[in-house]
Amino acid sequence: MLYERKTAWGFLFRLYHWSFALSILALAVTGFYIHDPWISTANEGSGSFPMADWRYCHFIAGYVFTAAVLVRLYLLVFGNREESFLGFAPVTGRNIKNVFTTLAYYLYLTDRGGHRLGHNALAGTFYLFTLLFAVLQMISGFSLLYPESGFWQTVAGKIFGVQQEIRFYHFVFMWYFMIFALVHVYIVVWNDVWSPEGLISSIFTGDKFLPKGQEGAGKRA
Amino acid sequence: MSRNVCVSCLDPRLSRRGFLKGCAMAAAALGLSDSMVPRMVEAASSPARPPVVWLHFQECTGCTESLLRASHPDIGRLILDLISLDYHETVMAAAGKQAEEVLHETVSKHAGKFICVVEGGIPTKDGGVYCKIAGRTALEILKEVAPQSAAVIAIGTCATFGGIQAAYPNPTGAVGVRDLVHDRPVVNISGCPPNPISFLGTVLHYLTFNRFPELDGLGRPLFAYGRRNHDQCERRAHFDEGRYVEQFGDSGHLKGYCLYKVGCKGPGTFANCPAVRFNDVDVWPVSAGHGCVGCTEPGFWDTMTPFYERLPGVRIPGDEGIITKAEDVGLKVLGVAAAAVGIHAAVGAGKRLVAGKKQEKADQKE
Numbered sequence: 001m002l003y004e005r006k007t008a009w010g011f012l013f014r015l016y017h018w019s020f021a022l023s024i025l026a027l028a029v030t031g032f033y034i035h036d037p038w039i040s041t042a043n044e045g046s047g048s049f050p051m052a053d054w055r056y057c058h059f060i061a062g063y064v065f066t067a068a069v070l071v072r073l074y075l076l077v078f079g080n081r082e083e084s085f086l087g088f089a090p091v092t093g094r095n096i097k098n099v100f101t102t103l104a105y106y107l108y109l110t111d112r113g114g115h116r117l118g119h120n121a122l123a124g125t126f127y128l129f130t131l132l133f134a135v136l137q138m139i140s141g142f143s144l145l146y147p148e149s150g151f152w153q154t155v156a157g158k159i160f161g162v163q164q165e166i167r168f169y170h171f172v173f174m175w176y177f178m179i180f181a182l183v184h185v186y187i188v189v190w191n192d193v194w195s196p197e198g199l200i201s202s203i204f205t206g207d208k209f210l211p212k213g214q215e216g217a218g219k220r221a
Numbered sequence: 222m223s224r225n226v227c228v229s230c231l232d233p234r235l236s237r238r239g240f241l242k243g244c245a246m247a248a249a250a251l252g253l254s255d256s257m258v259p260r261m262v263e264a265a266s267s268p269a270r271p272p273v274v275w276l277h278f279q280e281c282t283g284c285t286e287s288l289l290r291a292s293h294p295d296i297g298r299l300i301l302d303l304i305s306l307d308y309h310e311t312v313m314a315a316a317g318k319q320a321e322e323v324l325h326e327t328v329s330k331h332a333g334k335f336i337c338v339v340e341g342g343i344p345t346k347d348g349g350v351y352c353k354i355a356g357r358t359a360l361e362i363l364k365e366v367a368p369q370s371a372a373v374i375a376i377g378t379c380a381t382f383g384g385i386q387a388a389y390p391n392p393t394g395a396v397g398v399r400d401l402v403h404d405r406p407v408v409n410i411s412g413c414p415p416n417p418i419s420f421l422g423t424v425l426h427y428l429t430f431n432r433f434p435e436l437d438g439l440g441r442p443l444f445a446y447g448r449r450n451h452d453q454c455e456r457r458a459h460f461d462e463g464r465y466v467e468q469f470g471d472s473g474h475l476k477g478y479c480l481y482k483v484g485c486k487g488p489g490t491f492a493n494c495p496a497v498r499f500n501d502v503d504v505w506p507v508s509a510g511h512g513c514v515g516c517t518e519p520g521f522w523d524t525m526t527p528f529y530e531r532l533p534g535v536r537i538p539g540d541e542g543i544i545t546k547a548e549d550v551g552l553k554v555l556g557v558a559a560a561a562v563g564i565h566a567a568v569g570a571g572k573r574l575v576a577g578k579k580q581e582k583a584d585q586k587e
Binding site for chain 1: 437447448449460461462464465482486489515518519520525533548551554555559562565566572
């Protein structure tokens with residue numbers, strides 16, 4: 001079969017993906033420390049400042065995360081066909097159908113995947129959930145960082161409640177990202193094994209390989 | 222102040238020096254400049270004392286007990302010189318019918334002028350039958366008194382947010398004053414009990430400026446509830462430098478390290494406890510080696526418990542009564558996801574194996 005190289009992801013999208021992924025990694029690690037500090041300074045009067053330093057890293061990573069989320073929201077509207085909302089959201093007939101095709105493919109029920117240049121709609125649906133949780137995580141994070149701000153008190157107060165409830169949800173949402181990361185990495189590797197599109201390299205290069213003259217990849221390899 | 226609290230509190234002959242000291246303390250607590258002190262003195266010594274009606278509902282009288290231990294100004298000064306405490310079941314001399322008459326008289330005589338202080342939550346379920354005084358429900362009493370007052374001060378977490386009786390599952394349907402009174406200004410002085418300084422400061426602010434101090438989104442005065450305990454705590458340095466009490470009684474505890482890991486809720490609690498402290502002896506829970514339990518926050522019995530854990534547990538939906546740690550739930554779900562991934566991968570590998578064997582057979586046949 002002849003394959004051709006097609007550009008799926010723009011530079012800004014790839015920048016978003018990696019700043020999002022790496023900031024989540026940093027946030028989860030530092031967040032766990034803040035939740036349950038495992039290093040205790042044994043001696044007083046030393047120059048160590050662990051909690052302040054871990055929190056500092058958490059906040060820097062939080063700002064990177066925020067920037068990444070804002071870029072993704074921008075791309076939902078102004079991105080290319082693959083990156084924009086209508087490209088993968090299960091709101092059009094084509095995309096809804098794609099959700100089920102992909103589901104059947106993932107469950108080994110068919111050999112024809114719901115492949116396309118951009119996200120399949122099943123993945124896209126979960127990416128939208130992730131984005132929703134990311135926005136909630138951002139709001140809860142900022143209201144924990146700026147507890148005295150009237151703005152964040154009002155916004156987060158309406159959604160979550162008092163500081164302790166905000167902290168609770170902030171912690172619980174983190175687990176979504178951990179589970180998402182596990183499943184996401186697995187499915188990406190699985191796809192790379194079962195259909196030779198170069199999915200993994202596409203998030204570095206922006207390009208995928210599709211059978212010539214056809215949008216979606218063909219049969220399972 | 223004399224150590225003999227009872228005698229000195231009830232002694233109305235307070236010296237002028239002591240009186241000025243009280244006004245200066247209250248001005249400092251409110252964050253007013255010292256040029257405001259004379260105005261406050263003038264307002265506080267004015268002969269026209271505002272009448273106050275103090276209602277007790279679902280409560281333990283702890284807020285009153287705390288107020289009785291106030292010293293700047295002390296309770297004697299408060300009820301004899303600053304305000305005219307016409308009705309207060311705990312400290313008033315009258316009882317029974319006479320007490321009820323005083324209430325009606327004050328409410329009708331000073332309609333629109335008196336301050337209504339509410340202590341305790343108000344049960345609303347089943348017509349409010351769970352709290353009755355003189356044959357009337359708390360709900361009825363509040364609905365009668367509050368609309369005729371100039372303003373309402375809710376003192377204590379019960380009156381502000383419902384308190385312990387509003388904790389899950391809230392069998393009496395208890396609520397705070399702000400949930401019921403909408404046509405009068407309501408100031409929430411939350412806490413279990415609140416610091417008397419926060420209450421007296423609010424009263425003095427009202428006497429001086431004829432309006433309440435600036436409030437936060439939950440109706441609490443910002444001068445007292447504008448900052449988190451964590452940000453004013455004397456153990457904050459230990460927090461930043463990673464020195465924690467691992468369990469009560471360990472060496473870190475003896476050295477006065479941060480109580481974060483044994484469940485201190487200071488990081489989520491807005492109050493002035495570390496700054497103002499209690500009872501003239503400069504204590505508050507953390508200075509005595511116990512974490513903050515977050516008593517000034519709405520629903521603290523539900524959101525701040527377990528008191529010795531960082532975060533509240535997760536109530537498992539559909540299975541009434543089972544509560545577990547958030548990280549346990551998270552780890553379990555992560556485990557299930559990992560298992561699903563493993564099974565999925567195994568099925569895929571098996572399928573490939575079978576397909577490969579079929580291919581081999583087909584090749585052999587050819």
